Amino acid sequence: MSRKFLSLTLFPAAVLAASCAVAAVGDNAEGQVDLEAGSPFVATSFGTFAEPWALAFEPGTGVIFLTEKAGTARFVDPATRRLGTVTGMPQVAYGGQGGLGDFAFAPDYETSRTVYLSWAQAADGDARRAVVGRGQLVCEEADACEVVGLTEIWRQEPAIDSPGHFSHKITFSPDGQHLFIASGERMQGDPAQDLGTNLGKIVRLNLDGTPAAGNPFTDQASPTNQIWSYGHRNIYGLHFDASGQLWDLEHGPRGGDELNVVAAGSNYGWPVRSNGNDYDGDDIPDHTADDGFTKPAISWNPVIAPGDFVFYHGALFADWQGQALIANLGSQTIVRVVTDAEAGTATEAARYRMPRRLRDIAEAADGSLWVVEDGGNGRLLHLTPRH
Numbered sequence: 579m580s581r582k583f584l585s586l587t588l589f590p591a592a593v594l595a596a597s598c599a600v601a602a603v604g605d606n607a608e609g610q611v612d613l614e615a616g617s618p619f620v621a622t623s624f625g626t627f628a629e630p631w632a633l634a635f636e637p638g639t640g641v642i643f644l645t646e647k648a649g650t651a652r653f654v655d656p657a658t659r660r661l662g663t664v665t666g667m668p669q670v671a672y673g674g675q676g677g678l679g680d681f682a683f684a685p686d687y688e689t690s691r692t693v694y695l696s697w698a699q700a701a702d703g704d705a706r707r708a709v710v711g712r713g714q715l716v717c718e719e720a721d722a723c724e725v726v727g728l729t730e731i732w733r734q735e736p737a738i739d740s741p742g743h744f745s746h747k748i749t750f751s752p753d754g755q756h757l758f759i760a761s762g763e764r765m766q767g768d769p770a771q772d773l774g775t776n777l778g779k780i781v782r783l784n785l786d787g788t789p790a791a792g793n794p795f796t797d798q799a800s801p802t803n804q805i806w807s808y809g810h811r812n813i814y815g816l817h818f819d820a821s822g823q824l825w826d827l828e829h830g831p832r833g834g835d836e837l838n839v840v841a842a843g844s845n846y847g848w849p850v851r852s853n854g855n856d857y858d859g860d861d862i863p864d865h866t867a868d869d870g871f872t873k874p875a876i877s878w879n880p881v882i883a884p885g886d887f888v889f890y891h892g893a894l895f896a897d898w899q900g901q902a903l904i905a906n907l908g909s910q911t912i913v914r915v916v917t918d919a920e921a922g923t924a925t926e927a928a929r930y931r932m933p934r935r936l937r938d939i940a941e942a943a944d945g946s947l948w949v950v951e952d953g954g955n956g957r958l959l960h961l962t963p964r965h
Contacts, residue, residue, distance in 0.1 A: 647677035666725035674741020685754030696746035701737035731787025760813035767849035794843035809846035830854035833879035847871035883908025892945020905936035
């Protein structure tokens with residue numbers, strides 16, 4: 579696939595017209611960003627976006643694709659600062675925590691050009707659900723790409739009259755054979771323990787969205803045969819570490835954000851157990867050794883309100899290899915966590931203050947980090963080491 583780009587420096591009017599949500603230079607939209615004294619990062623802004631939700635690197639090119647919550651998508655070439663639009667997006671149910679969600683490149687993308695998207699979809703009345711679809715990414719114009727043939731392959735069941743907890747994060751198994759989707763419990767609580775729904779679950783599917791063989795409840799009817807793990811609340815991070823172990827990162831209520839080692843058939847306790855309390859102050863029993871639920875590797879109280887996380891693999895921050903880096907909304911930090919998958923434990927190692935709420939984080943091929951801020955003018959920031 580060839581892609582011709584317009585240079586932002588040579589053709590600013592054309593590029594800004596094609597990517598109207600990206601702010602012009604000035605007002606700290608582009609250029610170096612001040613961080614607190616002692617930060618390990620130098621931060622450079624690559625422009626602002628309208629409620630950005632997820633970012634992903636295109637394999638082979640390193641171009642960054644970003645979704646915006648209201649239903650639009652953009653791309654940025656870090657090497658040249660060239661910008662463009664992505665059309666072919668689905669109609670989304672925008673509002674509350676809902677809208678356009680994740681953007682993921684298929685394991686065989688370089689030959690298939692297949693991408694996966696998640697979004698909130700309107701159902702009967704005021705009900706909504708999260709769905710996942712896939713299509714092919716075609717980039718034949720200088721400043722535009724298109725997702726063609728986008729087809730829904732998975733949906734939350736049932737749809738719920740609720741504005742939140744869609745989760746709908748996407749990841750693939752290290753062997754490229756399976757699709758994992760985080761499915762929030764839609765602010766309902768009890769469905770997370772109900773194996774007759776796929777709410778409050780992590781599901782494991784074939785790449786076409788059908789239930790995968792070998793799932794814990796594979797002999798039962800759909801959607802139960804999709805379920806990999808359950809008892810989850812609102813998952814905003816879903817990633818495999820270098821050893822091939824799956825982890826999830828989820829929001830607790832008032833307290834109790836947690837990072838979990840995800841194992842087939844495991845029950846993580848929500849809403850029966852949580853290391854936080856309900857928003858009205860009512861107590862939720864904390865996890866105990868004998869409660870029968872899988873315990874968090876680490877939990878936070880007060881909350882960090884996570885956006886997403888990565889397991890770091892690069893050489894630029896060599897001392898952090900194998901550790902989790904969590905971009906946070908509530909605490910406006912990047913939290914660095916040392917994990918031990920075999921023991922099922924994790925320990926916070928450091929916190930790095932950032933200027934604003936962070937929605938997503940990703941690692942580039944060169945080991946540098948990229949984060950995107952939350953909100954109407956969320957900046958795309960490139961983080962490199964401060965020497």
